Amino acid sequence: MLHCPRTFARTIAFSGLFLATVLSPALAADPTGDWKVADGVATIRVAQCNGNMWGAVSWEKTPGGKDKNNPDPAKQSRPTLGMPILIDMKKKAGADAWEGQVYNAKDGQLYSSTIKPVGTDQLEIQGCVLGFLCGGETWTRVGPPIPVSAAGNPAAAGSPAAKGAAPKSAAPQKTTGAVAPATKPGQKQAAGAPGAANASADTVGDICLLPDIARPTH
Template sequence: MSCRFEFVVAIVAALFMAAPATAQSAVGGPDGIWLTQAGDAKVRVSKCGAGICGVVVWLREPIDPATGKPQVDDKNPNPALAKRPIIGLSLFSGMHPTGPNQWAGQIYNADDGKIYASKISVTGPATLKVEGCVGAGLCGGEDWSRSSH
């Protein structure tokens, strides 16, 4: 009986040790196109050196109804940057890995023209958690969904 018990314990221990690797691989990486929670933009996330980059590749409303021209970064306080197109705009800077499927750095919010401290994590095969913080305690976030194109 003792031998059988040790065999069962060895199998259970092996399963527990393998579980984190299996769970992590099932989650997948950040690479791909992600739809923002509001559904108004898609961001292509890709590896940049040891970190990740995120660039706007699609807008629900690519044309500004007020001007009839492509949407620009008009909330940016820097006049030189306020004329750049939103499509092609880089949102992440300095996003470096902090753990498995987790990164930290800065994120640009084109809705208000400000840069925030940010954490990004892949929380499921089709979910990217994007968080931004002002100061030490005031944080908010949203879940982005993996897009097929």
């Protein structure tokens, strides 16, 4: 019968611990990407903007919606397409969850909220009114995670990029809210994804450059 030297056994144990430590961040859940809401009427694009998570409507089943229930009369005519839904959500210490606010367009109110990825294809949304009367739903992934660019933050409000002008650089970097190209060789969008057959018609693009996110006024 073979016996492993004690030092060899310790080496194996420490190697396993090291690998677990190194691999765990890579396996951490990623809330970014496009998510179909529970009732299927809209898709929310989640991206990291200025270090926190934001989510905005990137597709709607019935085009032309307006934020008519907003208590601010000045915002009641704004389009729901491109409207922020997840507001400035910060990473929760020690957990794959982010806390902030969620905007409910059905009543025009903001609620305390937590988002938590479940596996790679689901995102749990929990919202509460004054700390109680909590409810939530589960969204389904329909687009790949959005990589964080080397540039880090989106262009400042008022800059050519924020206004939609083409950057002067020949090879501009994506900002954190940019969507991975749908036509990249070998890449397939999830079956049944809203806009999968018409990805080039994406009018929202990088949500970090949307005025309500680049210059939050909530």
